[in-house]
Amino acid sequence: MLLGKTNAPLVTEIPARYMNVALFVPCYIDQFFPDVAIATLELLEAQGVTVHFPPSQTCCGQPMANTGCSAEAAPVARQFVEMFAGYDAVVCPSGSCVSMVRNHYGDYFAPDDEQFTQVRDATFELCEFLVDRLNVREIEGRFPHKVSIHSSCHGLRELRLGPCSEQQTPRENRLRILLESLADVEIMPLTRIDECCGFGGTFAVTERETSVAMGVDRVQDHIAAGSEVMIAGDMSCLMHMQGLISRRKMPLRVMHIAQALAGRELAPSP
Structure with missing residues (x-):
């Protein structure tokens, strides 16, 4: 036992x-x-x-x-x-x-x-x-890149892991707290900080065109912010947007927050 x-x-x-x-x-x-x-x-x-x-x-x-x-x-x-x-x-x-x-x-x-x-x-x-x-607010490490944060809908609307625009309740973004503790990271501001990426699990299959349009719109906001790397806590959202990025050869890469905090290097651009 x-x-x-x-x-x-x-x-x-x-x-x-x-x-x-x-x-x-x-x-x-x-x-x-x-x-x-x-x-x-x-x-x-x-x-x-x-x-x-x-x-x-x-x-x-x-x-x-x-x-x-x-x-x-x-x-x-x-x-x-x-x-x-x-x-x-x-x-x-x-x-x-x-x-x-x-x-x-x-x-x-x-x-x-x-x-x-x-x-x-x-x-x-x-x-x-x-x-x-665990009351952890700092992670030792370095991530020398311009990054932007994608906050997934489930994390915001159901787990309340950060602030969302439809509510006035102040909340700390847990992912941002840990990410910004890394040395040499620069977090780029987005125009729409809590917009859905359009994945939604089977929604991406049953409503393909809508899902793609939402995902491309989301990626473009990160690119316009000057980000090199989109960071998120849900690999499902990143999987969806990575597919859109690679097919359209858009200048952005994605990484799960666990990988950034654990010191992973960025993979070479495809």
């Missing part, structure tokens, strides 16, 4: 060095962008937490739920909760997957299901976990 792995609710007073953290890797990161998962692991271990990777983990069920296939998403949600029950925290480098657990798993469980509520309350997006749970 793992120390600290119980079915009790999350105890926020546990020091980082005593925490047992489960790493949840979204399926598209596992298949297409594994270095994002590795960078996430490196960041967590650098803060002294013990990280576990349950090897039989699968999808969170969001693609099915997103498409209206609730019955198919239910057993996936139940498996997720059983898999991650009892860890002091479950950390994921994707706001959309975390939002699925925190804001939408309630459809598949009874309100008084203690195992579900424990997992729900213990699941965090990576930057949220570092800033809010």
